[in-house]
Amino acid sequence: MALNPYKLRKDFPILNRKINGYPLIYFDNAATSQKPIQVIEAIKKFYETHNANIHRGMHTLSQEASDMYDESRSKIAKFINAEEEEIIFVRSTTEAINFVACTWALENIGEGEEIVISRMEHHSNILPWRIVSKIKKARLKVANISPVGSLDYENLQELITEKTKLIAIVHVSNVLGTINDLEKIVKMAREVDAKLLVDGAQSVPHMPVDVKKIDADFLAFSGHKMLGPTGIGVLYMKKEIEEEVEPFFGGGGTISDVNCREDECSVEWASIPLRFEAGTPNIAGVIGLAAAVEYLDKVGMEAIRIHEEKLTKIALEKLREMKRVKVYGLREAENRAGIVTFNVEGLHPHEVASFLDQYGIAVRSGHHCALPLHRALGAFDGTVRASFYLYNTIEEVEFFIGELKELISKFSIS
Numbered sequence: 321m322a323l324n325p326y327k328l329r330k331d332f333p334i335l336n337r338k339i340n341g342y343p344l345i346y347f348d349n350a351a352t353s354q355k356p357i358q359v360i361e362a363i364k365k366f367y368e369t370h371n372a373n374i375h376r377g378m379h380t381l382s383q384e385a386s387d388m389y390d391e392s393r394s395k396i397a398k399f400i401n402a403e404e405e406e407i408i409f410v411r412s413t414t415e416a417i418n419f420v421a422c423t424w425a426l427e428n429i430g431e432g433e434e435i436v437i438s439r440m441e442h443h444s445n446i447l448p449w450r451i452v453s454k455i456k457k458a459r460l461k462v463a464n465i466s467p468v469g470s471l472d473y474e475n476l477q478e479l480i481t482e483k484t485k486l487i488a489i490v491h492v493s494n495v496l497g498t499i500n501d502l503e504k505i506v507k508m509a510r511e512v513d514a515k516l517l518v519d520g521a522q523s524v525p526h527m528p529v530d531v532k533k534i535d536a537d538f539l540a541f542s543g544h545k546m547l548g549p550t551g552i553g554v555l556y557m558k559k560e561i562e563e564e565v566e567p568f569f570g571g572g573g574t575i576s577d578v579n580c581r582e583d584e585c586s587v588e589w590a591s592i593p594l595r596f597e598a599g600t601p602n603i604a605g606v607i608g609l610a611a612a613v614e615y616l617d618k619v620g621m622e623a624i625r626i627h628e629e630k631l632t633k634i635a636l637e638k639l640r641e642m643k644r645v646k647v648y649g650l651r652e653a654e655n656r657a658g659i660v661t662f663n664v665e666g667l668h669p670h671e672v673a674s675f676l677d678q679y680g681i682a683v684r685s686g687h688h689c690a691l692p693l694h695r696a697l698g699a700f701d702g703t704v705r706a707s708f709y710l711y712n713t714i715e716e717v718e719f720f721i722g723e724l725k726e727l728i729s730k731f732s733i734s
């Protein structure tokens with residue numbers, strides 16, 4: 321069923337804000353999403369009525385907090401069709417990817433072996449692999465993108481060899497909105513027995529994602545981009561891999577036994593995934609993320625995808641009609657998520673964003689933590705990015721286009 325953004329908007333208190341006298345039009349969803357009252361209330365209720373530390377207290381509050389934390393894990397697992405144990409709570413996508421780098425990758429990638437990424441990665445899916453390749457003297461290979469903004473699958477295939485241990489690829493580009501063909505990529509990985517890590521920061525919040533269907537080994541995503549709070553993210557790790565991996569962070573909650581003699585401490589780790597969640601976790605964050613997932617489930621991920629596709633199609637068509645506007649990425653809205661990225665000839669991206677802000681329109685300008693991609697696009701000063709979510713409307717897109725036209729006519733150079 322189609323979603324009704326006008327109805328959903330009522331759940332988001334921040335959307336009542338005025339910015340510079342104009343109603344807020346929030347098109348910076350790829351950076352972080354706004355939060356519905358249901359999520360804000362879930363966190364508030366936890367602190368007001370159930371707050372205690374988890375998994376280590378016999379008193380009522382601790383039991384309640386533990387139950388809420390554990391139930392949240394199962395809701396979040398179900399959301400991506402994973403097993404409960406396969407969900408490791410971390411702070412963010414960035415931490416999830418670094419987690420794989422510090423654990424599985426350091427243990428399993430050796431000198432002369434290869435990690436393959438693409439030129440459309442966010443820095444969070446480049447730098448951890450640079451660190452691993454430096455430490456392990458492994459090779460980091462980077463697949464090109466095609467001139468139209470898709471992954472160059474031929475080049476990717478050429479880069480993958482028998483020495484490839486890991487392919488780390490973004491599901492949806494945070495700049496171009498391109499949706500990568502994971503089915504194709506997982507096949508390439510399996511042919512050489514390499515693992516596949518998927519950066520799901522821009523896909524999990526916006527479309528149905530089923531880890532069993534994708535068959536990736538690792539999937540990383542952030543709560544704050546999917547209506548949840550900041551400071552909570554998820555690393556999905558396939559169970560059979562998780563059981564083999566040594567914890568990187570040790571601490572409270574990670575063990576079933578520790579025994580220290582004079583010159584040695586031995587340890588029996590707790591079961592998965594608890595052995596990976598050292599110290600007091602972000603309990604309220606996990607509960608807030610579960611409320612976000614519940615909200616998204618109710619609206620329907622397919623409906624969200626369709627709604628964003630509609631807004632993207634309109635924005636792309638109108639932007640492409642405009643003189644002096646260069647739009648990046650694939651022509652078809654069906655193959656891209658709700659992200660449109662462009663530049664206005666003669667204006668710096670920050671000038672465009674600042675102008676739009678005067679009318680209450682929040683867009684992002686800069687390199688969006690994807691410098692190699694901007695170099696490949698020849699957009700050295702960066703780009704302007706408008707990214708949509710379930711509460712955005714056609715009227716907002718039209719207002720944004722109208723103000724952009726106004727800007728272009730104001731700064732017209734003959």
Ligand SMILES: Cc1ncc(COP(=O)(O)O)c(C=O)c1O
Nearest residue numbers: 412413414442444494519521542
């Ligand atoms: C594709 C992609 N990967 C990773 C990240 C990093 O996410 P976080 O800052 O939540 O760790 C982002 C954030 O914008 C992103 O868009």
